[in-house]
Amino acid sequence: MAGVKRSVNIGVLGCGNVGAALINLVEDRADDIESRTGIRLEVTRVAVRSLSKERDVALPAKVFTTDADEVVDDPEVDLVVEVIGGIEPARELILRALGDGKAVVTANKELLANHGVELFGASDDAGVDLLFEAAVAGGIPIVRPLRESLVGEDVSRVMGIVNGTTNYILTKMTEEGWTYAEALAEAQSLGYAERDPTADVEGFDAGAKAAIIATIAFGQKVVAGDVSHEGISSITATDIDFARRLGYQIKLLALCDRLEDGSIAVRVHPTMVPDHHPLASVRDSFNAVFVEGDAVGDLMFFGRGAGGYPTASAVLGDVVDAAANLAKATHGSLGSFAKAKVRPIDDLHYRYYLNLEVADRPGVLAAVAGLFGKHGVSIRSMEQQSLETSDGSTPVVAGSGGLARLIFITHDAKEADVRATLHEFRDLDAVLDVGSVLRVVGSD
Numbered sequence: 333m334a335g336v337k338r339s340v341n342i343g344v345l346g347c348g349n350v351g352a353a354l355i356n357l358v359e360d361r362a363d364d365i366e367s368r369t370g371i372r373l374e375v376t377r378v379a380v381r382s383l384s385k386e387r388d389v390a391l392p393a394k395v396f397t398t399d400a401d402e403v404v405d406d407p408e409v410d411l412v413v414e415v416i417g418g419i420e421p422a423r424e425l426i427l428r429a430l431g432d433g434k435a436v437v438t439a440n441k442e443l444l445a446n447h448g449v450e451l452f453g454a455s456d457d458a459g460v461d462l463l464f465e466a467a468v469a470g471g472i473p474i475v476r477p478l479r480e481s482l483v484g485e486d487v488s489r490v491m492g493i494v495n496g497t498t499n500y501i502l503t504k505m506t507e508e509g510w511t512y513a514e515a516l517a518e519a520q521s522l523g524y525a526e527r528d529p530t531a532d533v534e535g536f537d538a539g540a541k542a543a544i545i546a547t548i549a550f551g552q553k554v555v556a557g558d559v560s561h562e563g564i565s566s567i568t569a570t571d572i573d574f575a576r577r578l579g580y581q582i583k584l585l586a587l588c589d590r591l592e593d594g595s596i597a598v599r600v601h602p603t604m605v606p607d608h609h610p611l612a613s614v615r616d617s618f619n620a621v622f623v624e625g626d627a628v629g630d631l632m633f634f635g636r637g638a639g640g641y642p643t644a645s646a647v648l649g650d651v652v653d654a655a656a657n658l659a660k661a662t663h664g665s666l667g668s669f670a671k672a673k674v675r676p677i678d679d680l681h682y683r684y685y686l687n688l689e690v691a692d693r694p695g696v697l698a699a700v701a702g703l704f705g706k707h708g709v710s711i712r713s714m715e716q717q718s719l720e721t722s723d724g725s726t727p728v729v730a731g732s733g734g735l736a737r738l739i740f741i742t743h744d745a746k747e748a749d750v751r752a753t754l755h756e757f758r759d760l761d762a763v764l765d766v767g768s769v770l771r772v773v774g775s776d
Contacts, residue, residue, distance in 0.1 A: 338370065340655040343377040343409035343434075345400050345425060346416035347387055349640035350439060350466070350647065351378070354413065355389045357641070357648050371655045377403040379416075404429045411654055413647060414438040423447055430458045435654035435663070437647055439466035445540035445556040448547060452666045461663045463650035468541050469494055471642030472635040473649070474621045478548045479666060486626035490549050491587040491773075494541045496617035496638045497525045497532040498564050498584040503615045506572050506581065512565060524617055524638075535561035535584065535600040542586035545621075546598045550590050552672040554598055560677040561600040571687065571768045574715075574739055580604040581612040582770065595673040597680055604685055606774040678748035683712065685741055686750075687767035688757060692718065692736035696762040700738060703760070707753045710743040735764070741772065 342358065344351050355375050366372045375391060379400040383393075397403065404412060404425050412429040414422055414436060422443050426436050431454070438444070444451070444467050455462035465475045469492070478487070493499050497519055504515040516533065519525035531537045539559040546554040564584050575582050585603040590596050605612045610632050614620040619637025624630055636642035657663050690696050697716070704711055719735040742750070750769070757763045 338655075338659045339372040339374060340410045340658060341374055341376040341408050342651065343379075343403035343406060343412045344375055345379045345403060345412065345414045345422070347378050347380045347389070347396075348415065350643045351413075351415045352387055352389050353640035353644035354415070354647050354651075355391065357644050358651075359390060361648070365652055369652065369656055371652075371659055373651065373655060377406050377409055379403045400425055404432070404434070409434060410658055411435045411437065411651065413651065414440055415647070416440075417442065419443050419446060423451070426451060426462070427454050430454045430460060430462065433458060433460055435461040435463075435658055437461075437463045437650040437654055439464065439643060439647055441467040441537070441540045441544060442556075445543040448544060448555075449553045449669050452669070455663065456665050459661075459663055461650075461654040461657050463654055463664075464544075465650050466643045466646035468544050469619050469621055469633070470496075470635075470637040470639065471645050472619055472621060472633050472637060473646065474545070474633050475548060476649075477631075477633070478545070478623075479664075482549075482623070482625065482628065485628050487549050487590065487623060488626065489587070489589050489624040490545050490621060491585050491611070492545075492621035492633075493583055493611060493614050493619050494545075494586050494621065494637060495532055495535075495538045495584060496619055496636075497529065498538070499614065499619070500524050500617045501533070502564060502567070502572075502582055502584065505567065505569065506576070507615075509569065511569065512567060533565050534563035538584060538586045538600040542588055542598050542600055545586065546588040546596055546672075547669065548666070549588060549623075550596050551667070551669055552596060553669045554596070554672045554674065558672060558674045559598045559600060562602065564602050566768055567602055568687075568768060570737070571685070571770065574687075575604050575685070575770075578604075578741070579607045580772070581607060583611060583614070585611070585773070591675060595675045597675045597677070599677050599680075602768075602770050604770050604772040609774065678746075678751065680747050681744050682747065683742055683744055683772040684709075684750050685768070685770040685772055686739070686754075687769075688738045688740075688763055689719065689765035689767065690736055690738055691762045691764065692734045693762065696736075697738065699760060699762060700757070703753050703756045704740075704742075706756075707749045709745045709749050709753050711740055712743045713741045715739045737767075 501515040539561040543554045620634040717737045
């Protein structure tokens with residue numbers, strides 16, 4: 333950037349945790365950024381919901397407005413940062429900013445997971461940047477490596493822990509022996525989980541991020557509705573203990589695969605990860621993304637996946653890139669995207685962990701094994717445990733000697749075949765409960 337001297341005025345839509353952290357980072361880092369790039373960054377307009385709310389940012393009152401249109405339409409604003417979230421009015425505001433020749437930086441995963449390709453096209457048409465590093469993994473740089481450093485790589489899989497809330501909950505269940513409810517309550521008290529945690533614990537948040545990752549990694553238009561997702565609310569202490577004894581950790585993973593026929597599979601679900609895999613050691617609210625490529629081999633990106641300042645750091649990196657491109661009158665294009673050929677999860681193959689509660693009587697195990705065989709699901713290992721009540725006695729079930737838990741690990745099996753097997757288990761009188769069903773990653 334030698335020889336380039338320019339001021340870039342930033343308009344910020346939203347001044348919550350991320351917006352306020354960004355404003356402070358711009359103020360703190362402006363001199364260093366100018367010395368390295370020749371560009372002076374300044375936040376000149378900020379849209380907020382309330383002018384009366386106190387904020388820990390050192391900006392004059394005249395900078396703030398409750399009208400987001402004033403920020404986007406201000407001719408003095410060169411670059412717009414969107415951190416309000418949601419689809420509308422964020423989508424309309426971003427499209428208008430791009431149309432006016434303003435670069436845009438966003439952390440809005442929901443918007444990009446549903447309308448990303450439309451916005452990328454508008455960015456290219458306008459010849460200005462739309463950057464979104466913070467939308468996928470907070471402070472972890474993964475979008476830029478996928479779109480730039482690895483653009484020539486034959487990436488076959490991207491999988492990762494991209495939701496800090498669920499990783500915190502599973503960590504506490506594993507290391508402290510807490511129940512799901514106890515771990516969730518603690519996550520809420522620490523601010524890791526919302527009062528309504530559905531988006532996190534049922535996999536919607538991770539699913540939106542998976543759609544963005546798959547779109548960038550494979551060059552196909554993937555939207556949130558293409559992503560199969562399951563959450564962690566049914567995970568029990570029994571599942572955690574059994575996984576540990578077998579040498580696994582349970583993690584909520586987003587998995588994006590390019591298959592041999594060129595189709596892709598994108599899904600989010602709890603997964604048993606081998607202890608030796610790098611993702612197994614990712615604890616608490618940390619995130620990590622693991623990339624498998626043909627030439628580069630395996631890569632992992634690890635760090636804080638959420639929080640005001642880690643996310644704002646990723647936003648600021650995009651702001652600096654976009655500002656530099658404005659100074660050179662250029663932008664970074666994402667290129668064109670093919671129509672996604674998304675393989676339904678029913679067609680995919682995994683090893684599976686299954687947990688059944690059954691009447692402990694002769695013939696039950698044979699009946700259960702028969703249903704596995706009927707649907708072509710091969711059993712790799714099986715364990716039977718007698719169940720006891722809280723007072724140590726064995727519960728009595730009519731026509732049996734008590735209750736037992738059957739825990740199975742299968743060989744590689746097709747999802748549809750496993751689902752058909754589970755359906756028939758629920759119709760079998762001796763099966764009293766079908767518990768957790770988890771996919772297992774790693775070699776068979």
